[in-house]
Every structure is written in structure tokens, then in C-alpha cells.
Amino acid sequence: SPPPSERAKPRVIALANQKGGVGKTTTAINLATVLAADRRVLLLDLDPQGNASTGLGVDRAARGAGTYALLTGDRPLAELIRPTPVPTLSLIPADTDLAGAEVELVALEDRDRRLRNVFTADAARLAEYDYIFLDCPPSLGLLTLNALVAADSVLVPLQTEFFALEGVSQIVQTIERVRRALNPGLALEGIALTMYDRRNNLSELVAQDVRGFFKEKVFETVIPRNVRVSEAPSHGLPVTLYDSRSPGAQAYVALADELRRREKVRAA
Ligand code: ADP
Numbered sequence: 001s002p003p004p005s006e007r008a009k010p011r012v013i014a015l016a017n018q019k020g021g022v023g024k025t026t027t028a029i030n031l032a033t034v035l036a037a038d039r040r041v042l043l044l045d046l047d048p049q050g051n052a053s054t055g056l057g058v059d060r061a062a063r064g065a066g067t068y069a070l071l072t073g074d075r076p077l078a079e080l081i082r083p084t085p086v087p088t089l090s091l092i093p094a095d096t097d098l099a100g101a102e103v104e105l106v107a108l109e110d111r112d113r114r115l116r117n118v119f120t121a122d123a124a125r126l127a128e129y130d131y132i133f134l135d136c137p138p139s140l141g142l143l144t145l146n147a148l149v150a151a152d153s154v155l156v157p158l159q160t161e162f163f164a165l166e167g168v169s170q171i172v173q174t175i176e177r178v179r180r181a182l183n184p185g186l187a188l189e190g191i192a193l194t195m196y197d198r199r200n201n202l203s204e205l206v207a208q209d210v211r212g213f214f215k216e217k218v219f220e221t222v223i224p225r226n227v228r229v230s231e232a233p234s235h236g237l238p239v240t241l242y243d244s245r246s247p248g249a250q251a252y253v254a255l256a257d258e259l260r261r262r263e264k265v266r267a268a
């Protein structure tokens with residue numbers, strides 16, 4: 001393999017939205033899994049609830065040290081990386097201490113750039129990955145801020161429901177603030193419409209509204225509401241492995257394709 005200096009940097013993509021239950025974790029797990037078919041991917045669980053860890057088969061009892069130890073500098077990154085059911089997808093789980101991190105980080109030096117500093121310090125180790133996904137908690141506190149400061153781009157999952165546009169302005173403003181003050185390179189990767197219900201006219205109206213406002217920033221692929229998606233985490237598997245033929249799994253394959261197509265367009 002080429003020396004570290006010649007390897008490309010991994011693309012760091014944060015999944016963020018201050019609302020809970022909009023599909024951040026599901027999108028993180030499944031995009032990471034689909035891209036891992038021919039890329040090396042690392043997922044960091046930055047939500048104290050640890051749903052990304054559970055959803056990839058690392059139960060609460062088995063969690064041990066993870067992103068809390070990473071942010072506080074208690075453990076080196078290499079010691080925290082765990083395997084998942086997907087061979088080329090690795091995970092840094094949420095440790096149980098992460099719940100205290102929002103409060104404890106306040107007192108630490110560089111409190112909003114802890115993660116970025118780790119990525120810089122461990123750049124050689126991380127160069128073996130093509131993508132790093134950051135699954136954020138449902139708030140705009142210090143954990144999400146650390147993710148946005150360390151990321152190249154943000155992907156905002158948006159539940160296709162009536163107040164969708166009102167909720168999204170807060171995260172978009174936060175992205176703009178981070179860009180001005182802390183991470184000028186931060187891009188909006190895109191907005192992904194989730195839990196779309198074909199039988200409900202409201203879903204289509206909301207989708208049109210969001211596209212009218214955010215234009216091409218909205219992914220063409222919409223993720224349908226699909227019971228297989230909600231079943232998969234209890235089996236410790238991404239839906240793309242649990243039931244690869246389900247509409248939810250196929251939508252995530254399409255979303256990953258679209259993400260790659262957009263990357264190529266940007267690079268050209
Ligand atoms: P967040 O991380 O934003 O809180 P999750 O990804 O955990 O959201 O999703 C919230 C809940 O909705 C979870 O129980 C998840 O399994 C379920 N869910 C997510 N996407 C879908 C979908 N497309 N269809 C059905 N259920 C879904």
C-alpha cells in the first residue's frame with residue numbers, strides 16, 4: 001500500500017438533525033454498510049443512547065470504551081475500533097460514560113475541536129478508511145458540535161412530516177455558524193427525506209415543499225417507511241443485510257449510489 005502521505009484522506013460525513021427519530025442512525029448504519037461493499041468505512045457512535053452500536057450488534061453490556069474515551073483522550077483511537085457484522089465496516093461504539101460528555105466537555109480545553117484534534121493526530125491510522133460516518137445525538141450540543149467541526153460535510157435526514165421545514169432551519173443555521181467560526185470547509189452533503197409514506201398525500205406535499213426550498217440539495221432518493229427497517233436493529237443488523245430485498249434496503253442502496261454520483265460530479 002502507498003505511504004500515508006500519498007493516501008487520500010477519508011471523507012468525514014456527519015449525520016445531524018436536532019430532532020430525534022428522523023432516521024440519523026438508520027441512515028448512518030445503512031449508508032456505511034452499502035459503501036463498505038467496496039470501500040473501508042468507520043462509523044463513530046456519538047449518541048449516548050448508542051443506537052448505532054446496538055444496531056451493529058454491539059450491545060450495551062459489550063460496549064466498553066468508545067467515543068467518550070476518544071473525546072477525553074483516555075484511550076488511543078486504535079484501541080477503540082471494533083469489528084461489525086460487515087467485514088469492511090468498523091465501529092467506535094458509544095460508551096456508557098458518553099451521557100456525561102456534554103457536561104464534562106465544557107471544562108476541557110478545545111472543547112469543540114476535540115474530535116478534529118484526534119483525527120489530525122491519528123491521520124496516518126485513519127488514512128486506511130475511505131469514509132468516516134459520525135452518528136450525532138438528537139441535540140445541537142457539544143457532541144454534535146464536535147462532529148460538525150471534524151466533518152467535511154453534513155447529511156441531514158428529514159422525516160417527511162408536516163413540520164419538516166421548520167425543524168430543518170435550526171440545523172442549517174448551526175451549519176452556517178460552524179462554517180463561519182470553526183470549520184470553513186464544512187459542506188451540506190444533502191438532505192435525505194426519510195420515512196416517506198406513499199399512501200399519504202401529505203408525504204408528497206412535504207417532499208415538494210422541501211425540494212422547493214432546498215432545490216438540488218435534496219437527494220432524489222427518498223427512504224420509504226418500511227417495517228423491515230424498524231425490525232433490523234433488534235437483530236443487530238443493518239436492513240441492507242437483514243433483508244436486502246426490502247424497499248427500505250433498496251432505497252439505501254440507491255441513496256449510496258446517489259452520494260457516490262454526486263461526489264464524482266463535484267470532483268470533476
Ligand atoms: P434518529 O437516529 O434520528 O433518532 P433512527 O434512525 O433511530 O432516528 O430512527 C428512529 C426509529 O424509526 C427507529 O426505531 C428506526 O428503526 C425507525 N425507522 C427509521 N427509518 C425507518 C423507515 N424508513 N421505516 C420504518 N422505520 C424506520
Ligand code: MG
Nearest residue numbers: 024025047051
Ligand atoms: Mg440516533
